[in-house]
Amino acid sequence: MADDRLQRGLDTLAQIDPGAYEALRGALEGGAPGLADAIVAFGFGDVASRPGLDLKHRELVSVVAAAALGGAQPQLTAHLVYALKLGWTAEELREALIQTAPILGMPRALNGLAALADAVAAVAPEA
Amino acid sequence: MADDRLQRGLDTLAQIDPGAYEALRGALEGGAPGLADAIVAFGFGDVASRPGLDLKHRELVSVVAAAALGGAQPQLTAHLVYALKLGWTAEELREALIQTAPILGMPRALNGLAALADAVAAVAPEA
Amino acid sequence: MADDRLQRGLDTLAQIDPGAYEALRGALEGGAPGLADAIVAFGFGDVASRPGLDLKHRELVSVVAAAALGGAQPQLTAHLVYALKLGWTAEELREALIQTAPILGMPRALNGLAALADAVAAVAPEA
Amino acid sequence: MADDRLQRGLDTLAQIDPGAYEALRGALEGGAPGLADAIVAFGFGDVASRPGLDLKHRELVSVVAAAALGGAQPQLTAHLVYALKLGWTAEELREALIQTAPILGMPRALNGLAALADAVAAVAPEA
Amino acid sequence: MADDRLQRGLDTLAQIDPGAYEALRGALEGGAPGLADAIVAFGFGDVASRPGLDLKHRELVSVVAAAALGGAQPQLTAHLVYALKLGWTAEELREALIQTAPILGMPRALNGLAALADAVAAVAPEA
Amino acid sequence: MADDRLQRGLDTLAQIDPGAYEALRGALEGGAPGLADAIVAFGFGDVASRPGLDLKHRELVSVVAAAALGGAQPQLTAHLVYALKLGWTAEELREALIQTAPILGMPRALNGLAALADAVAAVAPEA
DSSP states (O other): OOOOHHHHHHHHHHOOOHHHHHHHHHHHHTTTTHHHHHHHHIIIIITTTTTTOOOHHHHHHHHHHHHHOOHHHHHHHHHHHHHHHTTOOOHHHHHHHHHHHHHOOOOHHHHHHHHHHHHHHGGGGOO | OOOOHHHHHHHHHHHOOOTTTHHHHHTTTTTTTTTHHIIIOOOOIIIIOOOOOOOOHHHHHHHHHHHHHSOHHHHHHHHHHHHTTTOOOOOHHHHHHTTTHHOOHHHHHHHHHHHHHHHHHHGGGGG | OHHHHHHHHHHHHHOOTTHHHHHHHHTTTTTTHHHHHHHIIIIIIIITOOOOHHHHHHHHHHHHHHHHHSOOHHHOOOOOHHHTTOOOHHHHHHHHHHHHHHHHHHHHHHHHHHHHHHHHHHHHGGG | OHHHHHHHHHHHHHHOTTTTTHHHHHHHTTTTTTTHHHHHHIIIIIIOOOTTOOOHHHHHHHHHHHHHHHHHHHHHHHHHHHHHHHTTOHHHHHHHHHTTTTHHHHHHHHHHHHHHHHHHHHGGGGG | OOOHHHHHOOOOHHHHHHHHHHHHHHHHHHTTTTTHHHHIIIIEEEETTTTSSOHHHHHHHHHHHHHHOOSSSHHHHHHHHHHHHTTOOOOHHHHHHTTTTTHOOOHHHHHHHHHHHHHHHGGGGOO | OHHHHHHHHHHHHHOTTTTTTHHHHHHTTSTHHHHHHHHHHIIIITTTOTTTTTTTHHHHHHHHHHHHOOOOOHHHHHHHHHHHHHHHHHHHHHHHHHHTHHHHHHHHHHHHHHHHHHHHHHHHGGG
């Protein structure tokens, strides 16, 4: 019998990127069994699928949170890729990252712009 | 002769809240002369008035950045008030704060929800 | 039909403190419906109930993580209460907090000791 | 006349890894004379040798603190190596890092797992 | 037989504020025996008494570090008091805190200015 | 008609390093038009050119702030280069970074020392 939250997480993640679950599981299952499922069940099943804010705006929140955290360039790049796939333009994401500068300072914004360049390059071949 | 960026900042801030500049200047001018103007010139003149992302979305970014920073409850509450004035609903902001939990952990999200309750209470009397 | 993750989380949380779920739900359900369940399902169902490290040691990890985060005194105090209920002594927790000083600096350790005093006071009436 | 705290620190560090002091001094003495001794005197002489919590548990605390800090992958890897040498298994450390996710978010936990893979590889040749 | 590092720390701390050790010991000795001595031995004996940068400039560094950390208002206020006693003016410290804004963002700088007002008030009665 | 804040920022930055603006604009203008000017107008026009603390001491503050932030090695190295050009010696900067250890922990100080080695190497060829 399936776990409802995991299924809801898988459905939500598939709306962003059909190959994301395979990639996540491939990266984590060897080192940390079950962690990929926990991330999907919580991050996308419990949280991102909640009503009250659409998935596109939620991904903008994730981008800003990952940029703010610092020391999380791979995760920030991954969320920027998700955000591009959900329809945010590179210009909108650039402006969102610049908008963090008055609150978080320049280094976080500049590191965010570097990750955005990586994300745009990663998505571009599909275009 | 006026400084263009300060004027642009004052115009932008007035779109959010006509009384915000007076409040900021009242709070800061005694202790740190000129700092209120620098905050307005940079935060609202250089940054928030840039094209490419509208003011309402920029304020959502500011809310998430302030929630992520931690130890900034007064500034987070102020940005939540600005966000409510720009048309975000309390429910949307609540969901944005919850959306930070997978990346920043529960404490940042929970502190954000506490600030949201304060911001809603501060704005409510105007309704 | 119950969600397995949530049920596992409720069972795990009840081992720490039989009244914790009621308290969490009472604090959060009004402002953020469903969030208490998501916290329990993820934090205690997906994560704390994993094999490979016992619950008592997991709670030590949570204490150190909350102390390290900063700006999270209520959550740190709550985890210190959980840790005391799981059998850590106040002296062991004090030493764990002091042990963070070389890596995180003195302020995080000192704020942790202040939270420990609150946690000990909160648990003491039961003794 | 020897400084008691430095001597106590050297003795404590030698219990973890007989070669650690030489490595630390080799890395730091050229650029920052005396810093290696200060780190040992404080971190291992003043702090880690305190009674009330054994060395093995103290090293678990150091691992979680270094993972929580972020932007400290080399120091986190070094503490994971120490933890392995003190008898924690790779599985226990993996679970400790995963346990940080509800409080610190996923990126800190995932970066911790990457450092753990490095630490296990560094220790393995000795096995 | 005295520990050289502790004695050097006590001498250094006494140059800043003759009553500081008593205050520190009074605050910490009950809850964490020996911690005040470890803080003095490391912070003032190992570190602040090093050659190459004078004590007044070292205290400026401590102020900026405590402001940057966030969630450390009591420690920041204490270091601002030390800095005032070592001869920095309130205006110089105000400017140092404002100088952090481009790198750390506005909230850290503004919280620093609030702590400075507390520190000035604490020192003023002596004037 | 020139913007006074930007012009003041350009003048201030030129005192530190005549080539810095060209380098900043070259790095940022392609990806984020106007951002280099905003950084100069705010960081050097609004903030660093304020009276009350000289430019050399302001740059020491920037170094400590960037070291404290973490995850900002390129920006920290850039500020260390500026500090060297303004007359701080490598030894003074080393001691400033070590002075952060009691408040921020060892990893931030050690990462700062690594950046200092890079900055010294970058400036040396000019000597």
